[in-house]
Amino acid sequence: xxxxxxxxxxxxxxxxxxxxxxxxxxxxxxxxxxxxxxxxxxxxxxxxxxxxxxxxxxxxxxxxxxxxxxxxxxxxxxxxxxxxxxxxxxxxxxxxxxxxxxxxxxxxxxxxxxxxxxxxxxxxxxxxxxxxxxxxxxxxxxxxxxxxxxxxxxxxxxxx
Amino acid sequence: xxxxxxxxxxxxxxxxxxxxxxxxxxxxxxxxxxxxxxxxxxxxxxxxxxxxxxxxxxxxxxxxxxxxxxxxxxxxxxxxxxxxxxxxxxxxxxxxxxxxxxxxxxxxxxxxxxxxxxxxxxxxxxxxxxxxxxxxxxxxxxxxxxxxxxxxxxxxxxxxxxxxxxxxxxxxxxxxxxxxxxxxxxxxxxxxxxxxxxxxxxxxxxxxxxxxxxxxxxxxxxxxxxxxxxxxxxxxxxxxxxxxxxxxxxxxxxxxxxxxxxxxxxxxxxxxxxxxxxxxxxxxxxxxxxxxxxxxxxxxxxxxxxxxxxxxxxxxxxxxxxxxxxxxxxxxxxxxxxxxxxxxxxxxxxxxxxxxxxxxxxxxxxxxxxxxxxxxxxxxxxxxxxxxxxxxxxxxxxxxxxxxxxxxxxxxxxxxxxxxxxxxxxxxxxxxx
Numbered sequence: 001x002x003x004x005x006x007x008x009x010x011x012x013x014x015x016x017x018x019x020x021x022x023x024x025x026x027x028x029x030x031x032x033x034x035x036x037x038x039x040x041x042x043x044x045x046x047x048x049x050x051x052x053x054x055x056x057x058x059x060x061x062x063x064x065x066x067x068x069x070x071x072x073x074x075x076x077x078x079x080x081x082x083x084x085x086x087x088x089x090x091x092x093x094x095x096x097x098x099x100x101x102x103x104x105x106x107x108x109x110x111x112x113x114x115x116x117x118x119x120x121x122x123x124x125x126x127x128x129x130x131x132x133x134x135x136x137x138x139x140x141x142x143x144x145x146x147x148x149x150x151x152x153x154x155x156x157x158x159x160x
Numbered sequence: 161x162x163x164x165x166x167x168x169x170x171x172x173x174x175x176x177x178x179x180x181x182x183x184x185x186x187x188x189x190x191x192x193x194x195x196x197x198x199x200x201x202x203x204x205x206x207x208x209x210x211x212x213x214x215x216x217x218x219x220x221x222x223x224x225x226x227x228x229x230x231x232x233x234x235x236x237x238x239x240x241x242x243x244x245x246x247x248x249x250x251x252x253x254x255x256x257x258x259x260x261x262x263x264x265x266x267x268x269x270x271x272x273x274x275x276x277x278x279x280x281x282x283x284x285x286x287x288x289x290x291x292x293x294x295x296x297x298x299x300x301x302x303x304x305x306x307x308x309x310x311x312x313x314x315x316x317x318x319x320x321x322x323x324x325x326x327x328x329x330x331x332x333x334x335x336x337x338x339x340x341x342x343x344x345x346x347x348x349x350x351x352x353x354x355x356x357x358x359x360x361x362x363x364x365x366x367x368x369x370x371x372x373x374x375x376x377x378x379x380x381x382x383x384x385x386x387x388x389x390x391x392x393x394x395x396x397x398x399x400x401x402x403x404x405x406x407x408x409x410x411x412x413x414x415x416x417x418x419x420x421x422x423x424x425x426x427x428x429x430x431x432x433x434x435x436x437x438x439x440x441x442x443x444x445x446x447x448x449x450x451x452x453x454x455x456x457x458x459x460x461x462x463x464x465x466x467x468x469x470x471x472x473x474x475x476x477x478x479x480x481x482x483x484x485x486x487x488x489x490x491x492x493x494x495x496x497x498x499x500x501x502x503x504x505x506x507x508x509x510x511x512x513x514x515x516x517x518x519x520x521x522x523x524x525x526x527x528x529x530x531x532x533x534x535x536x537x538x539x540x541x542x543x544x545x546x547x548x549x550x551x552x553x554x555x556x557x558x559x560x561x562x563x564x565x566x567x568x569x570x571x572x573x574x575x576x577x578x579x580x581x582x583x584x585x586x587x588x589x590x591x592x593x
Contacts, residue, residue: 017429020224020436027221027406031399046218054215056224057447060440061185070183070441073493073538088181095182099189106204110212133208 005146009066012139016059023052044122051119051129058132062139065096066146086155093144093151100144103137110134161199163464169194170455184494184538185441189448195455202458210454211447214501218402219325220446222273223497224439225405226318229386229412230272231435234281236416236423238383242267243285245380248373250350251365255357257290258303259350265307266314266346267380270387273318273405275311275533276438279304279541283548293363297549299356302559305545306567307349309530312496314342315391316408319526321401322446322497327508329518332395334526336585337519341527341574348566356562382415395589442497449498453505462506466513479514480575483507483521484528491532495540499529519585520578527571534560 026045033041064070072092079085111134114127170191177187189207196204214220233239246263253259261282268278283304290300312319315335324331356362368376389411390404399407416423423431456462466474469482486507490499504525511521533541536553542560546553574581 013433016436016440017433020228020432023221023224024406024409027225027403028410031403031406049221050216050218053221053224054212056436057215057440057443060437061444063437064441064444069437070185071445071495071538071540072181072183073178074181075179075537076181091180092182095177095190096186098193099186102189102193102204102207107208109205110208130208130212133211 002146005142008139008142009063012059012063016056016063019052019056019059023049023056026052047119047121047124051124054129055132058136062136062143065140066143081158082154083158086151086158089154090148090151093147096140097144100137100140103133103140107133107137161195161459163459163461166195166455166459167461167464169198170452174452178493184498185445185448188445188452188498192448192451192455206454207448207451210451214447214450215443217325219321219400220443222321222402222405223318223443224436225402225409226273226316226321227277227439228431228435229405229408230268230274230277230281231431232409232412232416232423233268233271233383233386234277235427235431236412236420238271238412238415238420239264239268239281239285241376241380241383245373245376247365248368248376252367253350253354253357254364255295255353255362256364257286257293257295258299258353258357258362261286261290261300261303262307262346262349262353265304265310266342267384269310269312269314269342270316271383271408272311273316273321275308275530275541276544278311279308279544280548282308283545287545287549291549295362296360296559297551298556298559299360301542301545301549301551301556302563303349303353304548305534305539305542305556306560306563307346308541308545309533310342310345312530312533313338313345313527315339315387316401316404317526319496319500319529320522321405323500323504323522323526324401326500326504327518327522329522330585330589331401332391333519333585333589334522335391335394336588337523337581338526339584340581341523341570344570344573345527345567348570349563351566352563356559382419386411442495445495445498446501449501452498453501456502456505462509465506466510469510470513474510474514476514476516476520476578477576479510479516480520480524483511483524484571484575487525487528488531488535491529492535493538495538496529496532499532500525517578517582519582523581524571524575527574531564531567531571534564 026049030045033039079088110130111127114130117126119126174187174191177190178184192207193204196202196206242264243260246260250259250263264282265278272278287300287304291297315338317338320334321331324334386408390408393399394401394404486503490503533539542553546556
């Protein structure tokens, strides 16, 4: 299971790198098309860039959750015991889990809605964009489940 | 539900979650959920809807691009050349390396739109050098962190792009308005360095000859062209802010790949990945903050705030103080961009009532939020600088507070004399102001 998640995580990392590289292309084309005659002025460049961008944000959010990199505020003193640490981490993860469930449950109507809709300029099915939310939810749940095992181990380490 | 009822759910819930170390982005989203569920006309579906709407903005593409450009410039070793130039300019003053740190940050701020890239790039270069020359670690960290905040004040600036897009203010105008306060901040920090140097007897470099200065200048000219290209291109109407950010990326690739030959295919993927990840984390927060801001607007909470404040009299100056105070406070706890989305929506009507100029309002907000980058508990630049200097945040706080004092004076000057910041945009972009 761990290996599978590691593979999935590596895939997300590669996807994020490629998306960021791809993002540069349409905007560059947009500028040059204005000043250089032989580059065609496609109107879908802007739309393509926006769609890559949405995926970058959500794939980045998936990766950041596994690394625990989402910005947090350090106001309370850190718990001293392992049990305290485990409880605090489990609470944070529970909140992330609720958010993930919201992405899945209320993101689903968004996907169904997207099946009927195509984008304005490039006429891409919008489902390819809206899908990103439930997918973020599912990915988060997988990564959170992976971590729960560690939390429980940490909690038990104090029991004796 | 009334405005006050909604506010009584949103804000306490958000704060409790944040204090319990729930990530800010998630806390903002979860705080919205009870309101969406309790109010019959609303549903949590709106959270996704508002997130989608906020991400689907072409303008915001400038955020990852400006970050990417800054990271490429860092990797290309441009910071090194800027250090050489600054050293030949101010190295001979007492506390030479401290002044160099401030001037490099100012120059780098003109190249990048982000303060965090500034803190990371300059910090990893200068903090070890400063330590070696006998500067205290806490001072080295403090001056690096504080000077890096110029990144968001001096154009180009990611915060100004977001602000301009959100409140329909001319981004070219904002960029120009940031120049004078940026230089004032640099000046105020050099005063702080001078005082420290006199008290602790920090070393200085021998004065550089004119020839050395000119040589350093020639070496640093290509990166120093960046602000001219970006700001000039926007002001003259050659390209939009988003396109300008891509121009910055392309220019940095040309500099690093062709001109200096310091970057190549081996380090491009990791630069792309790190820039994308960092941009995504702050942008993800924008989505949930937008939902939060949407609820505030839907229940007319900004109006309630105005009605509450109006009896106290709101002139431009007192409004300026309220705006600065609110942004300083919120900047301590959350990232600058969500702060703009949340507080900007609340305070914008107030600024309108008091007849404040939109650019003046924006610059006060941006400078106040710049402080937030170094004020704990959530000060990204301070965290980065402390990590590089290898000290605890609390050990750097005293020096940070001292360096911030003269900066506060600059903020007051900006609040009291709007003409000072409006002069440059009026001169160069009269039509749009």
